Amino acid sequence: MSFNLRNRSLLTILDLNQSELLYLLDLAHDLKRVKYSKTEQQHLKGKNIALIFEKPSTRTRCAFAHPTKPIGPIYTQTEAERLAAERGWAIAPDGDAYRRVVPSPEPRRILEMGAIQLLVQSGVLVICVGGGGIPVIVTPLGGIRGVEAVIDKDLAAALLATSLRAEALLLLTDVDAVYTDWGTSAA
Template sequence: MRIVIALGGNALLRRGEPMTAENQRANVRLASERIAEVAPDNELVIAHGNGPQVGLLALQAAAYTEVKAYPLDVLGAQTEAMIGYVIEQELGNILPPEQPLATLLTMIEVDRDDPAFATPTKPIGPTYDRETAEVLAAEGGWTIAADGDRFRRVVASPRPRRIFEIRPIRTLLESGAIVICAGGGGIPTMFDEHGKLHGVEAVIDKDLASALLARELDADLLVIATDVDGVYVDFGTPQQRRLGVVTPDELEGLDLPVGSMGPKVEAACRFARASGKEAVIGSLADIADIVRGTAGTRVRLS
């Protein structure tokens, strides 16, 4: 079975943890142990988030004032390589030595007229108290937004349109490699009025990019792995109930919190409708049961 796994941010860094290399590696090691359970007899493609890592690189770059700070597309490319390296190493320490692994920098096209550029919503980087966030916003020209009782930088999140490296991804997959790609939603790029391709100061949602990736690879299953075991109605109340099998129409018709679950629901629905196959939102810890069909919220046409 061909499976695309979209790793949530908790697979790399848990909320409140210091953003050290050691913490991120420890979390990737745990994620790799789970992924290794489903590696035998399956073709795997792994995507992942990178918001905190991009934010950290941006802060580090801002501390060096001799040159202009690097743009988000370049920082995105750096984090794709960094996170891919750690995933490759940790998976390689678990899987048989003959299992090939490959990380591929992935450019994804966005529309320069996407309305998202007028309303930044995608959080990146660490959280701050209000006073610190406002100072940083003034200094860097940031847009900030509330994240619980804290604040984070937010940037535009345009829709993914095309994956430029889809052919080499497919070639690697068909040769038996586990492919790590589209990290952080891919590197956002677009064509200018002269037809030249260049990077964009934005972040593509990794779940929507993963849905596009799964669709273009003709995947049998899209797994959106997060820190909860599915989508809940009446979450946080005595009546809360996890959804089992649900259609896209039913899922979109529910009154669910927007939050971080919104893009996951949208991505699952998009893949199910476009492919006629199944997307599952669930816990990374349950990934073996998700692949067996016994865990997570399963989104399919019927």
């Protein structure tokens, strides 16, 4: 089932009935599946969908001095020590193995916010601040430079919702369960 959501605010959850909200959740799930399948989908032809993946970043000494976010494959201790020495990587234990870790600074702003707001106001379904984007910093001269870091997608989504003055924020995940205080003794 589809709905005509043209010229309707997707930021005001009170304007959506349960069926429309479920439709948007299903659509988001389908779009994620289509993105990873890399196959052309006839039902999406002619749809106005914007994918914006560049992520905001902050430049704080603390965040960049203490890398915490694991990325990439797992390594044995011997492999991890060799890669740390050869490439200057920060490595940390991850279960029984080791992984490279990079900084995970808190996002402060979304550089494309103006474009995102314009697209939303025009009735375009905008998918943005998702995982896999390239975090950037603003240089002292006002330029933009990519940095080796990972921005937490939940924090970026919260910043996006705040910037758009959204009434609600839904975080979708494909994991079997969600734990409060994951990785801490309180979990």
